[in-house]
Amino acid sequence: xxxxxxxxxxxxxxxxxxxxxxxxxxxxxxxxxxxxxxxxxxxxxxxxxxxxxxxxxxxxxxxxxxxxxxxxxxxxxxxxxxxxxxxxxxxxxxxxxxxxxxxxxxxxxxxxxxxxxxxxxxxxxxxxxxxxxxxxxxxxxxxxxxxxxxxxxxxxxxxxxxxxxxxxxxxxxxxxxxxxxxxxxxxxxxxxxxxxxxxxxxxxxxxxxxxxxxxxxxxxxxxxxxxxxxxxxxxxxxxxxxxxxxxxxxxxxxxxxxxxxxxxxxxxxxxxxxxxxxxxxxxxxxxxxxxxxxxxxxxxxxxxxxxxxxxxxxxxxxxxxxxxxxxxxxxxxxxxxxxxxxxxxxxxxxxxxxxxxxxxxxxxxx
Amino acid sequence: xxxxxxxxxxxxxxxxxxxxxxxxxxxxxxxxxxxxxxxxxxxxxxxxxxxxxxxxxxxxxxxxxxxxxxxxxxxxxxxxxxxxxxxxxxxxxxxxxxxxxxxxxxxxxxxxxxxxxxxxxxxxxxxxxxxxxxxxxxxxxxxxxxxxxxxxxxxxxxxxxxxxxxxxxxxxxxxxxxxxxxxxxxxxxxxxxxxxxxxxxxxxxxxxxxxxxxxxxxxxxxxxxxxxxxxxxxxxxxxxxxxxxxxxxxxxxxxxxxxxxxxxxxxxxxxxxxxxxxxxxxxxxxxxxxxxxxxxxxxxxxxxxxxxxxxxxxxxxxxxxxxxxxxxxxxxxxxxxxxxxxxxxxxxxxxxxxxxxxxxxxxxxx
Numbered sequence: 001x002x003x004x005x006x007x008x009x010x011x012x013x014x015x016x017x018x019x020x021x022x023x024x025x026x027x028x029x030x031x032x033x034x035x036x037x038x039x040x041x042x043x044x045x046x047x048x049x050x051x052x053x054x055x056x057x058x059x060x061x062x063x064x065x066x067x068x069x070x071x072x073x074x075x076x077x078x079x080x081x082x083x084x085x086x087x088x089x090x091x092x093x094x095x096x097x098x099x100x101x102x103x104x105x106x107x108x109x110x111x112x113x114x115x116x117x118x119x120x121x122x123x124x125x126x127x128x129x130x131x132x133x134x135x136x137x138x139x140x141x142x143x144x145x146x147x148x149x150x151x152x153x154x155x156x157x158x159x160x161x162x163x164x165x166x167x168x169x170x171x172x173x174x175x176x177x178x179x180x181x182x183x184x185x186x187x188x189x190x191x192x193x194x195x196x197x198x199x200x201x202x203x204x205x206x207x208x209x210x211x212x213x214x215x216x217x218x219x220x221x222x223x224x225x226x227x228x229x230x231x232x233x234x235x236x237x238x239x240x241x242x243x244x245x246x247x248x249x250x251x252x253x254x255x256x257x258x259x260x261x262x263x264x265x266x267x268x269x270x271x272x273x274x275x276x277x278x279x280x281x282x283x284x285x286x287x288x289x290x291x292x293x294x295x296x297x298x299x300x301x302x303x304x305x306x307x308x309x310x311x312x313x314x315x316x317x318x319x320x321x322x323x324x325x326x327x328x329x330x331x332x333x334x335x336x337x338x339x340x341x342x343x344x345x346x347x348x349x350x351x352x353x354x355x356x357x358x359x360x361x362x363x364x365x366x
Numbered sequence: 367x368x369x370x371x372x373x374x375x376x377x378x379x380x381x382x383x384x385x386x387x388x389x390x391x392x393x394x395x396x397x398x399x400x401x402x403x404x405x406x407x408x409x410x411x412x413x414x415x416x417x418x419x420x421x422x423x424x425x426x427x428x429x430x431x432x433x434x435x436x437x438x439x440x441x442x443x444x445x446x447x448x449x450x451x452x453x454x455x456x457x458x459x460x461x462x463x464x465x466x467x468x469x470x471x472x473x474x475x476x477x478x479x480x481x482x483x484x485x486x487x488x489x490x491x492x493x494x495x496x497x498x499x500x501x502x503x504x505x506x507x508x509x510x511x512x513x514x515x516x517x518x519x520x521x522x523x524x525x526x527x528x529x530x531x532x533x534x535x536x537x538x539x540x541x542x543x544x545x546x547x548x549x550x551x552x553x554x555x556x557x558x559x560x561x562x563x564x565x566x567x568x569x570x571x572x573x574x575x576x577x578x579x580x581x582x583x584x585x586x587x588x589x590x591x592x593x594x595x596x597x598x599x600x601x602x603x604x605x606x607x608x609x610x611x612x613x614x615x616x617x618x619x620x621x622x623x624x625x626x627x628x629x630x631x632x633x634x635x636x637x638x639x640x641x642x643x644x645x646x647x648x649x650x651x652x653x654x655x656x657x658x659x660x661x662x663x664x665x666x667x668x669x670x671x672x673x674x675x676x677x678x679x680x681x682x683x684x685x686x687x688x689x690x691x692x693x694x695x696x697x698x699x700x701x702x703x704x705x706x707x708x709x710x711x712x713x714x715x716x717x718x719x720x721x722x723x724x725x726x727x728x729x730x731x732x
Binding site: 022024039040041042043044085086087088089090092093095097099100101102103104118120123124125126127128129130131132139152153181185212213 | 390406408410451452456461484494495551578
């Protein structure tokens with residue numbers, strides 16, 4: 001059928017019988033701008049909420065399709081959602097989704113030559129393990145990245161980074177959203193990072209902290225139980241399981257612990273109180289840390305400098321948690337505890353944490 | 367503040383300032399009924415679309431919340447979405463999501479004592495591998511389930527089931543939606559299934575078959591390329607990688623291949639044309655199989671009965687693909703090729719496929 005006839009036929013059909021054109025969203029342009037679209041026939045107000053951006057209005061066009069185009073975005077993954085008359089929904093035509101226990105979102109990838117872009121380099125593997133935690137009292141999982149060429153039967157013992165997700169993420173967060181396996185693959189291929197295992201446990205010592213409409217971090221007892229039992233499950237359950245299953249060194253100088261947000265606090269609370277286990281500690285945009293630092297770290301003083309190979313703390317200047325992190329740095333200074341403190345651009349986003357992981361891992365096990 | 371004062375204060379506030387109550391959805395009742403809810407202020411029509419159910423209208427109640435309650439559902443996972451004025455969306459307050467390359471949906475779990483419910487039994491692990499396919503020309507992944515107690519350095523060689531997903535699933539489909547690892551854990555614990563590895567590759571030989579608004583299975587050349595290159599990638603890339611990495615037997619009697627829908631056709635096309643590699647073939651609700659069976663299986667005749675330990679074919683009576691499957695059975699009968707043919711209740715759903723996996727795996731490697 002000619003295009004003319006098709007148009008004629010379409011014009012003659014009653015409106016209800018016309019099939020609306022498919023919605024394309026998100027559309028990533030060559031210069032990094034992204035057009036988001038949503039068909040929403042009866043909505044009165046539609047907004048785009050994007051990771052690292054302010055909420056913006058979308059405009060209604062033909063066929064009930066609302067749209068907006070961003071400025072050029074730096075190569076990265078960005079989560080987003082549409083706010084339709086006040087209700088946040090995922091993009092219905094985008095199958096890329098950020099898993100999250102409270103707030104799953106859609107994902108858009110602006111490609112580029114970054115450490116978190118998939119490249120044609122040797123790849124490691126990601127292993128998901130399941131076990132019953134006696135300490136927490138539930139069935140749970142943890143993930144283990146093994147580097148390219150890892151051989152369970154070889155004589156080599158690898159160092160291990162324990163890498164902790166943030167509040168509302170699940171144990172897959174650092175791979176599915178953070179792309180830790182891709183970052184490690186790329187930096188190992190460039191010779192910038194030593195081959196290591198990365199263990200990504202579930203970060204909840206009290207899983208009831210992460211139920212929808214629950215108290216979350218507003219209940220100090222729950223927060224304490226969450227941190228304490230997380231630490232106990234990591235030290236008494238996960239680490240022994242990992243060290244039984246994989247060819248990893250049990251030397252403290254070959255163990256690092258780091259995390260983001262809630263996981264940053266967990267890395268500090270667990271690592272700085274167990275320097276017999278860890279020599280490397282990283283805290284990215286830490287949050288939820290009780291502000292009484294003496295109580296958090298009762299025996300921490302300048303003697304720790306002999307054991308700590310690295311205490312690396314970073315936070316974005318636009319992060320609502322920058323104040324807590326600066327207070328922590330003041331306290332560390334008052335205790336003469338050596339550390340690296342980096343204030344970067346950015347807010348409380350995965351764009352910041354992917355960069356931190358790419359900056360932090362090259363420093364480890366040197 | 368007393369409850370009375372709070373009510374009074376709330377009554378005095380203008381409506382816009384009142385925070386609406388949180389939406390709870392889905393709510394699973396003790397008897398298996400499920401209440402689904404969605405806040406949608408300006409919608410004129412909201413429906414529930416549920417796996418295995420007909421589309422039903424939802425009713426608008428207080429606070430702009432639409433809802434519907436089902437009849438009691440059998441213990442299982444069900445995917446669903448809401449149709450808001452014709453647009454399909456995920457449940458915005460449910461973080462359980464079925465990954466899918468074309469049609470992600472929300473998931474609800476009706477618990478019970480089934481093979482696909484998590485139990486306190488020894489658990490295997492799920493390993494995700496990444497590699498560049500020279501045959502397809504892309505970076506891709508595959509998943510491997512190893513049973514409880516699997517030891518890479520032990521002398522035991524395990525049998526292997528190659529398990530293929532359906533059209534629009536990704537390589538995670540059989541674990542994230544099909545719960546293959548949970549089913550295997552449970553049936554191995556009961557002694558009903560022999561400990562085996564389950565390899566779950568990406569099922570696309572031509573990934574362009576699975577783009578949104580693309581031709582999909584309407585282009586026969588694309589369909590043929592998809593099947594052919596899938597087979598080549600499996601036989602020449604995935605199987606060698608698996609057999610290099612894991613302690614698995616290379617004996618044909620220790621290799622099985624099975625799949626659902628598109629994957630059922632792939633299991634037939636690959637397995638029945640490579641009986642030197644596979645002795646066990648399973649096809650669940652097969653779809654997309656070209657109807658010229660002689661062309662699909664040019665050298666298949668009754669001699670295959672000497673090599674085939676099992677050819678197990680099943681389809682639901684309410685599946686739109688039942689006709690194709692019955693035609694296939696007629697053709698196998700005409701060729702005197704021994705097989706097991708099972709017509710079950712059910713349609714083209716994961717509830718059917720979880721059951722098939724639980725019925726099929728106990729028959730393997732006996």
